[in-house]
Amino acid sequence: MEMAIARHEHVLATRGALADAFDLRHRLPQAWEGVKAGRCEVWVVRRVARMSRTLDRHQIHIVDTAVAAALDEAPSRILSIAEAKVIEADPVAHQARIDKNQSQKGVWYPKPRPGAQVDESDSQAGVGTVFARLDEADALAHQHTVDDLATALAEHADVADGAEPLGMDHWRAEAFAMLADPAAVLAFLNSIDDTPGTSEVEEVAQQPSTPEVEEVAQQPSRDHRSPTTELIVHVSLTDTGEFGPVARVEGLGPRLLDQVHDLLRRHATITVQPVIDLHTGRSVNGYEHPTDVKHRTQLRTVGDAFPHATGLFNHSGRPPDHDHTTPYDKHGPPGQTGDHNDTPLTRHHHRAKTHLGYTVMQLGPDRWIWGTPHGLYRLVTGGGTRPITQAEYHLHTHQALTLAGDYAA
Structure with missing residues (x-):
């Protein structure tokens, strides 16, 4: 009570702060050391402490190790990693959360509150909420x-001439x-289905034959209105060669494997695409990055490869610009385009790299070193951004030049 008064806050707020502090000091010591070193804002790890409070001292070690390694990343990345590790540490408890929520499903149609029709800040006039x-x-x-x-x-909407859609x-x-x-x-x-008997597969089959087209053309035609969903699932193997209990679903986040099964249970037809091995890569002689190279790059990086960027490609819905890390030279050696020379960036960051004097070199399919016009240096990986010294930058630069020479050879 006395501490709450001294902090100018309610006693429950102080109680929560004390709980977070004790958890960080005694249950998440690696993360706490990182916070004291200035690698992360305190509110982020306080939330991690609350998320992991139900874990025992053995289970929480999994969370502490993963979060401590990710403290230089954006808050959203840290919290996503913490969420996945909390689920992984105690999948039984998470299944209990799922079962509880299944019993609390519902749909609600709230009635408008008095005065909501004329409320200038949040008018409900003529609309309902579900x-x-x-x-x-x-x-x-x-x-x-x-x-x-x-x-x-x-x-199929009728838009008047000059009107904004x-x-x-x-x-x-x-x-x-x-x-x-x-x-x-x-x-x-039915009124807009004016081309019965014509399917996308039939149109593709009329194009010049390629292996990909031939494969599609052999598939049975289907109604173009049939719901289709692409589900991209990241899985990892345990030391025993079995799937771990948690998978990461693009656009959704960490899910138990049973939840992934549930996402697929309603579909009568499921097409499983070949597993994409992110350890492999390839290069081509043309300027444009092939679709499979773009796909692997986006799966490796998850988001924008600019230092400290937080944009996630699957959240924005806008594909990134696939920039050649080392500018493409039409008179240069073959194989300049590929996993080894692909930096995915949002348009804003792409323009900054092109026009504002930033330098970037690629150390592999998911590692970049950046230098800013004012002498700041950063290492960007698929896991986030880490500050590096000028000496480290020059060491990495030598490594990048060696790799580039190996690829060119």
């Missing part, structure tokens, strides 16, 4: 249905409302 807690697989299926219907509505938020709302009348949805979809 809240829903669904099974994760059901929520994703509902999202894809709404997105597909909204896209169709937007494409409505945004996709509007059309998603229209699609969501339209689902209240399934017959109207079917009637609309």
Whole structure:
């Protein structure tokens, strides 16, 4: 009580701060040392302490080691890693969380509060609000249905000359409302299906034959309105060669393998693509990065490769610019384009690299060293950004030149 008064705050806030401090000092000592060294803001590790409070002293060591290694990364990355490790440390407890939430599903249609119709800051005039807690697989299926219907509505909307087209938020709302009348949805979809008997597969088959096209053409045709979802799952093996209990699903985050199974259970047809081995790479002689190279690069890096960038490609929905780390020389040696010379950047950071005097060299398929115009040096990997000294920078530069020579040879 006395400490709360001295801190000018409620006693519960002080109690929470004390709990976090004791957890950090005694249960997360590696992370606490990193915070004291200035590698991370305190609020981030306080949240990690709260997330991991139910773990025992053996389980929390897994979280402490992983978080301490990631303290130089962005807060969102640190919290994502902590979340995954908390699940990995006690999958039984996480399954209990899932079971509890399954019993608390529901949909709510709240009535407008008095005065909400004329509230200038948050007007509810003419609109309603819906809240829903669904099974994760059901929520994703509902999202894809709404997105597909909204896209169709937007494409076939009558837009007056000179008028601004409505945004996709509007059309998603229209699609969501339209689902209240399934017959109207079917009637609309049938009205725009004006090319029966023609499928995307048939169109592809008319193109010049390539191995990829031939493979697609042999597949049975299907209704283009059939819901399809690409699920990218990152898995790792334990020391015994078995799958670990936790996988990372692109766009969703860490999930138990049983949850991944549940995401797929509703689909009658599942196509499993070949496993992408991120240890392999290839190069080509042309300027454009091939699609498979871009895919591997984005899976390795997860997000923007600019120092301390926080943008995640699967969250923004906008593909990155795949910049040649070493500028492409049309008169240069073969094999300049590939995993060894690919820096994924958002457009803003791409322009900064091109025009503002930043230097970057690539140490491998997922490691870059950056130098800024004002003499700051950073090592960027698929795990985040780490400050390095000028001496380390020059050492890495020599390594990068050696690697570039090996690839050119």
